[in-house]
Structures are given as C-alpha cells and as structure tokens.
Amino acid sequence: MRPTLRQIEYFVAVAEFGAFGAAANALAVSQPSLSKQLASMEEELGIVLFERTSRRVTLTPIGKKMLQRARTILQDVTEFKAAARGSVGLFGDRLTIGVLPSVGAYFMPIASKRLHVRFPNLRLVVREGTTAQLLEMLIDGRIDTVIGTPTNEPNIESVSLFTETLWVCAASDDPLSAQSGPVALTELADRPLLALSSGFTLHDIVEDLAVKANTFVSRDYQGASLDAIRQMAVMGAGVAVLPSLYALAEAVRDPDFVVRRIDHPEARHDIALHWRRSTPHKDDFQQLVEHLIAAKQEIREARGERFK
Amino acid sequence: MRPTLRQIEYFVAVAEFGAFGAAANALAVSQPSLSKQLASMEEELGIVLFERTSRRVTLTPIGKKMLQRARTILQDVTEFKAAARGSVGLFGDRLTIGVLPSVGAYFMPIASKRLHVRFPNLRLVVREGTTAQLLEMLIDGRIDTVIGTPTNEPNIESVSLFTETLWVCAASDDPLSAQSGPVALTELADRPLLALSSGFTLHDIVEDLAVKANTFVSRDYQGASLDAIRQMAVMGAGVAVLPSLYALAEAVRDPDFVVRRIDHPEARHDIALHWRRSTPHKDDFQQLVEHLIAAKQEIREARGERFK
DNA sequence: AGATATTGATAGCTAAAAGCTATTAATGGG
DNA sequence: CCCATTAATAGCTTTTAGCTATCAATATCT
Numbered sequence: 001m002r003p004t005l006r007q008i009e010y011f012v013a014v015a016e017f018g019a020f021g022a023a024a025n026a027l028a029v030s031q032p033s034l035s036k037q038l039a040s041m042e043e044e045l046g047i048v049l050f051e052r053t054s055r056r057v058t059l060t061p062i063g064k065k066m067l068q069r070a071r072t073i074l075q076d077v078t079e080f081k082a083a084a085r086g087s088v089g090l091f092g093d094r095l096t097i098g099v100l101p102s103v104g105a106y107f108m109p110i111a112s113k114r115l116h117v118r119f120p121n122l123r124l125v126v127r128e129g130t131t132a133q134l135l136e137m138l139i140d141g142r143i144d145t146v147i148g149t150p151t152n153e154p155n156i157e158s159v160s161l162f163t164e165t166l167w168v169c170a171a172s173d174d175p176l177s178a179q180s181g182p183v184a185l186t187e188l189a190d191r192p193l194l195a196l197s198s199g200f201t202l203h204d205i206v207e208d209l210a211v212k213a214n215t216f217v218s219r220d221y222q223g224a225s226l227d228a229i230r231q232m233a234v235m236g237a238g239v240a241v242l243p244s245l246y247a248l249a250e251a252v253r254d255p256d257f258v259v260r261r262i263d264h265p266e267a268r269h270d271i272a273l274h275w276r277r278s279t280p281h282k283d284d285f286q287q288l289v290e291h292l293i294a295a296k297q298e299i300r301e302a303r304g305e306r307f308k
Numbered sequence: 309m310r311p312t313l314r315q316i317e318y319f320v321a322v323a324e325f326g327a328f329g330a331a332a333n334a335l336a337v338s339q340p341s342l343s344k345q346l347a348s349m350e351e352e353l354g355i356v357l358f359e360r361t362s363r364r365v366t367l368t369p370i371g372k373k374m375l376q377r378a379r380t381i382l383q384d385v386t387e388f389k390a391a392a393r394g395s396v397g398l399f400g401d402r403l404t405i406g407v408l409p410s411v412g413a414y415f416m417p418i419a420s421k422r423l424h425v426r427f428p429n430l431r432l433v434v435r436e437g438t439t440a441q442l443l444e445m446l447i448d449g450r451i452d453t454v455i456g457t458p459t460n461e462p463n464i465e466s467v468s469l470f471t472e473t474l475w476v477c478a479a480s481d482d483p484l485s486a487q488s489g490p491v492a493l494t495e496l497a498d499r500p501l502l503a504l505s506s507g508f509t510l511h512d513i514v515e516d517l518a519v520k521a522n523t524f525v526s527r528d529y530q531g532a533s534l535d536a537i538r539q540m541a542v543m544g545a546g547v548a549v550l551p552s553l554y555a556l557a558e559a560v561r562d563p564d565f566v567v568r569r570i571d572h573p574e575a576r577h578d579i580a581l582h583w584r585r586s587t588p589h590k591d592d593f594q595q596l597v598e599h600l601i602a603a604k605q606e607i608r609e610a611r612g613e614r615f616k
Numbered sequence: 617a618g619a620t621a622t623t624g625a626t627a628g629c630t631a632a633a634a635g636c637t638a639t640t641a642a643t644g645g646g
Numbered sequence: 647c648c649c650a651t652t653a654a655t656a657g658c659t660t661t662t663a664g665c666t667a668t669c670a671a672t673a674t675c676t
Contacts, residue, residue, distance in 0.1 A: 001313040001385070006663085008388075009309050020624055033664045035625060045392035047400070048588040051449070053463070054623050054672045058449035060588060062392075062400030069388045076384055077309070080316075080377045084353035084370075092355065092370030141359070141366035155361070155643095280356035280368060314634085328653060341635050343654060362643045362652050463672095
C-alpha cells in the first residue's frame with residue numbers, strides 16, 4: 001500500500017533532522033536508501049515535500065501540511081502496537097461471557113471480583129440466557145465462553161466447574177417449613193413443584209424429579225425468574241425448587257427464609273465452562289476454570305454454619 | 309516498519325469479509341499471500357487476531373479492539389493521500405509571503421482578493437518587514453517568497469513586478485501644497501525630507517534624492533511607518549516622501565490631501581518578487597508574478613483621473 | 617580564486633520481502 | 647463415507663528495499 005509506513009517514517013525523520021544524512025543515520029539506514037524512498041514517495045504522491053539545497057533541506061508549504069498528517073499516522077501505529085503489547089493478559093483485555101441467571105446474579109459478582117484482583121486489565125461483559133441460547137451465541141462467535149449446563153455440541157470443549165444442589169422452599173405455614181435438614185422425595189408427593197420455565201435445563205431436572213416424587217410441575221406458575229418462583233412458593237402456590245447458589249444466598253440474607261436440600265442423587269445441577277474448540281485461548285480458559293472453581297469455594301466458605 | 313500498512317489493510321479486509329479467500333479475492337492477491345501476511349502480523353504483534361475454523365473466521369476479543377485502531381490508521385492514510393492530491397493548486401494550498409509595509413497595506417488586499425478568485429484553495433500568510441529582514445527569512449525557509457526591492461543575493465531569483473513613483477506631501481499651508489502636478493527637485497531645496505527609518509530601501513533612495521535636491525533627510529523625525537511620516541509632514545515638520553501605493557491610496561480617500569509626484573528619473577522604487585533558486589515551485593511563481601502585475605494594473609485603473 | 621569538505625542523487629548489485637501455483641489438512645454437508 | 651470448501655504449507659519467482667561506490671553541486675576555507 002502506497003505510501004508505505006516506512007516512507008512516512010522516513011519523511012518525518014528527514015523533516016525533523018532537516019537533513020537526509022542525519023536522518024538516515026538516526027534510522028540506521030544508508031543515505032541513498034532514504035533518498036530513494038523519499039523520491040519514490042514524492043513521485044507516487046505527485047507532490048514535492050522537500051526543497052533541496054546542498055546545505056539544507058526545507059519543507060515545502062505542501063510538505064508542512066503533509067507532515068502533520070504523517071505524524072498522526074505514525075502516532076496511530078505506535079498506539080496500535082502498544083495496544084497489542086497491552087493485550088497480553090487473559091484473553092487480551094476483554095471477555096464476553098454468557099451465564100445462566102442464577103450464575104449471573106449470585107456467582108459472577110464474587111467471581112468477577114476475584115478475577116479483577118488477579119487480572120486488573122480484564123473487562124468482563126456478562127450476558128444471561130438459557131444454556132441453549134448461550135451455546136448458540138458461543139458458536140456464532142457473539143460471546144467468548146459460557147457458564148452453563150453440560151452439552152454434547154460438537155466443536156465445543158467443556159470443563160466441569162461445580163455442581164449445584166437443589167433446594168425447596170414453601171410457605172412459612174407449610175409443614176415443609178416446620179422442619180429443617182434435608183427433605184426426602186417422598187415428602188414432596190402430590191405437592192405441585194414450581195420451576196423455571198422450560199428452556200432452562202433446571203426445568204427438565206425438576207420434571208424428572210417430579211416423576212420420581214410422584215408429583216408434577218405446576219403448569220400455571222412457571223416462573224421466568226428464580227425470584228418469581230420463590231414469591232409464588234411463599235404465597236402458597238406450591239413448592240419452589242431452587243438451585244443452591246440462589247437458595248443459600250437468599251437464606252443467608254433472610255434467616256426466616258426456610259430452605260431444605262432435596263436428598264436425592266439426581267437433585268443436582270451440573271455447571272460447566274464451555275468454549276469453542278477452535279479458540280486460540282485454551283491456556284487462558286484453563287486459568288479461568290481454576291479461578292471460577294476457587295470463587296465457588298469462596299462462596300461456600302462464606303455461608304453460615306447451617307449450610308456447610 | 310512493522311506492522312506494515314499492507315498487513316493492516318489485509319487484516320481489515322479479512323475482518324470485513326469474514327473469510328481469507330473472499331478477502332484475498334477482493335484485494336486481488338492470492339489467498340496464501342494474504343494468509344502469510346496475517347500470520348506474520350500476528351506473530352510480530354504477539355497476539356492472535358482471528359480464530360480460525362475451516363468454515364468461518366472470527367475476530368478474537370483482542371482482534372476486535374485492534375480492528376478499530378486498524379481502521380483509524382487506514383482512514384488517516386486515505387486522508388493523507390487525499391491531501392496530497394488536493395495540493396495541486398498554486399504552492400499546494402498555502403503560501404507565506406513577506407512584503408514591505410506599503411505593499412502589505414495597500415497592495416496585498418487587492419492582490420490577495422484577486423488570487424483568491426483564481427485559486428480558491430490558496431491560503432496567503434503575509435508578513436511585513438524590511439527587504440533585508442524578509443530576505444533573511446526567505447533564505448532560512450521561514451517564508452516562501454518576498455515582495456521587496458531588488459537584491460543581488462546569491463541563490464535568490466527575482467522578477468520585477470512594478471515601479472512605484474515617489475510623491476511628496478507637506479502641510480496644507482505650505483507653498484508646495486498650493487500647486488498640483490509634478491514637483492521639480494529644485495523646489496525641494498533646503499526643505500527637510502521625511503523618510504522611513506533606515507533599513508528600508510526607501511530611506512536610502514530618499515537620501516540620494518536629498519543630495520541631488522541640495523537638501524537633507526530630517527534626523528529628528530525618521531518615521532517607523534508611512535502614516536507617521538505623513539502626520540509629521542501635515543504638522544509642518546518637513547516634506548514627506550511617500551511611495552505611490554501609499555500616497556495615492558490616501559489621496560483618493562481624502563481629496564484635501566495634496567500629493568505631488570517628484571519629477572525625477574531616480575524618484576522611484578522598484579519592487580520585485582523573490583524566491584529561492586532551489587524552490588520546486590518555479591512555474592507557480594511565474595503564475596504568481598502575472599497575477600501580481602495584473603493586480604497592480606487594477607489598482608492603477610481604480611485611481612481617480614487626477615493620478616492617471 | 618582554487619582546493620576541500622559536505623551533502624544529496626545516481627548506478628549497479630545483493631538481500632529481503634511479497635507474491636504465485638500446487639498441494640495438503642481439516643471439516644461440514646450430502 | 648465421500649465430496650466440496652477453506653485455510654495453511656512448500657517451493658519457487660518477482661518485486662522491493664537496502665548497501666557500497668561514485669558523481670554533482672556548492673559552501674567554506676585558505
């Protein structure tokens with residue numbers, strides 16, 4: 001592409017030194033090389049940048065104007081290179097991450113704080129959605145990674161992060177709320193379960209559990225958010241099934257909020273980190289996994305004795 | 309200089325097409341050439357700009373950020389080239405011209421108006437000074453051309469523009485002001501002449517005339533400006549010797565202001581255009597000369613009948 | 617005024633960079 | 647499972663950039 005950055009660089013150097021020889025010396029090239037580049041540039045641009053005498057080299061009026069623009073270009077290129085050098089942290093300096101709602105509200109605040117300490121230049125952009133929506137965005141390249149349920153998508157690599165347990169809550173005058181400690185599936189028989197709307201993996205898990213507990217998922221009150229489900233349960237509309245991240249965070253905040261873990265091996269919600277197999281950031285993702293697991297541990301330790 | 313403009317251009321093209329092949333086609337280069345340039349660029353910058361799958365090419369988070377800067381650079385270069393192409397008028401689009409005071413005040417307004425009509429993009433910067441000062445600035449390259457008295461400086465080329473006649477004025481009750489028409493040198497005998505301060509060529513000319521007229525130049529009232537000299541003359545301090553550009557402009561403005569041409573072959577002030585012999589704008593100066601002469605003619609025609 | 621030293625341009629050659637064609641490797645779709 | 651598509655790699659050619667040596671112009675110093 002003409003003019004070349006090299007030519008522009010030479011032009012600025014000659015303008016600053018006011019002499020070809022000195023400029024060539026500063027640039028560590030021979031004077032004829034520099035002369036030729038300048039001559040080419042002038043010919044290609046169709047203008048004369050310098051007025052030459054054997055003693056002095058002066059900018060022409062046009063040259064003065066071009067010099068300003070030339071400096072701008074070199075400055076931009078310098079910044080371009082600096083930006084590249086500055087992008088040596090995790091994922092450069094920006095990561096767009098898609099997460100499930102419970103993760104976004106109750107896990108990411110702690111995780112991002114931790115990441116910020118370790119990678120001060122990393123800017124996290126968080127988008128929420130269902131695992132299916134997030135994986136589509138991941139494959140499209142609209143986001144860089146996903147925290148969601150496991151998947152078998154080809155070209156997606158995953159690492160398991162942690163497992164959420166599932167907890168129930170009901171109205172405060174409900175028999176379920178009278179006791180604490182794990183609750184057996186049999187205790188849920190014939191009680192309508194409240195779950196997130198279909199599309200979320202959690203919905204399917206609750207459906208399976210309902211079958212095993214000889215009950216059903218309420219069709220009338222499929223909540224769009226975990227908060228909505230909890231409110232419906234408190235009002236007596238059924239038994240809310242909540243993932244531990246949400247349930248325990250709320251329970252810690254409100255001691256009167258009774259939640260009980262469902263005592264069943266399938267009452268769990270596996271959470272994994274996903275990325276495109278083609279990513280050039282595999283190592284970075286491995287690091288990210290470690291920090292996310294550490295963040296989960298941190299949350300666990302921060303909980304009251306009740307939920308250890 | 310790395311990265312090369314060519315590399316940056318390729319980078320933007322691939323980002324826009326989302327494919328190496330299509331970008332290569334649009335750039336009229338082969339796909340391998342483009343691949344290699346991009347690979348080199350990534351290696352040299354130490355970052356990965358694209359995530360490659362065999363189906364799709366996506367920008368990495370870093371790549372997105374670098375793309376913005378890359379576009380800025382290409383935009384600047386485009387403007388750089390456009391500026392060069394736009395600089396095809398007289399002297400590019402800017403001319404710094406040094407002139408004598410009388411020329412600056414009474415000639416340049418008309419001349420620059422005329423030049424502006426002919427060269428709408430030309431911006432004139434005018435500096436005033438003595439011929440000696442102006443020539444020094446010209447040689448230094450601080451200004452591009454000079455309108456001043458003739459010189460024998462080496463490496464300066466000159467073309468004569470016009471000749472100013474010299475005119476006298478005195479107090480309104482002075483015998484000189486009682487008549488009109490040319491005044492002979494003999495009429496000035498023993499009258500102190502008022503002239504610009506030494507340093508101006510006009511001062512030396514008046515000194516010579518004074519000798520021929522059997523009189524002298526007043527030492528007490530060497531004016532720093534032509535206006536000052538006129539005021540002193542009007543107050544009776546002597547006989548002001550003024551160049552025609554000034555004298556006639558003032559006379560036209562004020563009909564009561566009596567000026568009379570000195571009738572002597574040496575009562576003249578030659579004005580020439582000077583430029584450095586090394587300038588690459590010789591043709592432009594030739595054009596400039598024509599327009600300046602035409603401007604002088606215009607001024608002459610605009611004067612009242614009295615001074616034709 | 618003539619010798620000398622300094623500066624940029626030119627010539628001719630060498631080295632490096634960029635380009636091309638042919639081929640390979642990877643992968644998604646029929 | 648084969649075929650079509652796409653990017654990477656290999657090997658060679660062309661173009662560009664750079665270097666040394668030299669020339670031309672000219673300012674400076676006797």
